[in-house]
Amino acid sequence: xxxxxxxxxxxxxxxxxxxxxxxxxxxxxxxxxxxxxxxxxxxxxxxxxxxxxxxxxxxxxxxxxxxxxxxxxxxxxxxxxxxxxxxxxxxxxxxxxxxxxxxxxxxxxxxxxx
Amino acid sequence: xxxxxxxxxxxxxxxxxxxxxxxxxxxxxxxxxxxxxxxxxxxxxxxxxxxxxxxxxxxxxxxxxxxxxxxxxxxxxxxxxxxxxxxxxxxxxxxxxxxxxxxxxxxxxxxxxx
Numbered sequence: 001x002x003x004x005x006x007x008x009x010x011x012x013x014x015x016x017x018x019x020x021x022x023x024x025x026x027x028x029x030x031x032x033x034x035x036x037x038x039x040x041x042x043x044x045x046x047x048x049x050x051x052x053x054x055x056x057x058x059x060x061x062x063x064x065x066x067x068x069x070x071x072x073x074x075x076x077x078x079x080x081x082x083x084x085x086x087x088x089x090x091x092x093x094x095x096x097x098x099x100x101x102x103x104x105x106x107x108x109x110x111x112x113x114x
Numbered sequence: 115x116x117x118x119x120x121x122x123x124x125x126x127x128x129x130x131x132x133x134x135x136x137x138x139x140x141x142x143x144x145x146x147x148x149x150x151x152x153x154x155x156x157x158x159x160x161x162x163x164x165x166x167x168x169x170x171x172x173x174x175x176x177x178x179x180x181x182x183x184x185x186x187x188x189x190x191x192x193x194x195x196x197x198x199x200x201x202x203x204x205x206x207x208x209x210x211x212x213x214x215x216x217x218x219x220x221x222x223x224x225x226x227x228x
Contacts, residue, residue, distance in 0.1 A: 045215065
């Protein structure tokens with residue numbers, strides 16, 4: 001059982017470049033999330049999707065976009081990367097609406113913007 | 115809006131000693147509460163959760179937490195820690211109006227020393 005896979009594992013990116021972080025889940029969960037993790041700040045929600053075809057903004061959405069064309073994939077795009085987007089990015093999924101509330105996390109992508 | 119405060123950024127403790135990691139939250143409505151653990155270079159894994167019922171919740175790896183509504187706290191405890199418990203621990207809250215959305219605390223790094 002793979003759960004959630006993220007790619008790449010790590011990336012060094014020049015400022016101004018475009019980058020898409022990939023996230024795929026095989027649990028058929030309807031809800032998916034993107035978080036960034038920064039030291040001392042915990043995880044902060046960037047964008048979410050409660051079901052395929054819909055997306056919403058989280059706490060820190062500026063500079064990021066997402067799409068949810070199908071149930072399994074939830075890519076996160078940085079249109080023009082800036083150094084403040086250096087972070088570890090986690091994708092998560094959950095079964096929204098069934099009352100379990102647990103989110104399952106991927107292994108993360110470590111992104112460095114220079 | 116809800117918020118989560120983890121009062122200790124680092125907790126050093128000797129092996130086989132007891133430990134308590136503190137978590138306080140603020141919310142204007144009823145909440146669900148979670149503790150997640152992150153081992154080095156990995157994603158987050160659910161330790162335990164409080165949705166309703168008994169205020170003492172038992173989780174994996176011998177951890178437990180107690181929900182105290184009057185003190186708006188959800189402290190995590192373990193009576194005897196092992197070296198393998200060395201990790202980052204995150205408290206998170208979701209209120210009944212937020213669906214599956216989680217708000218995380220800043221994290222507490224538990225360092226177990228031999």
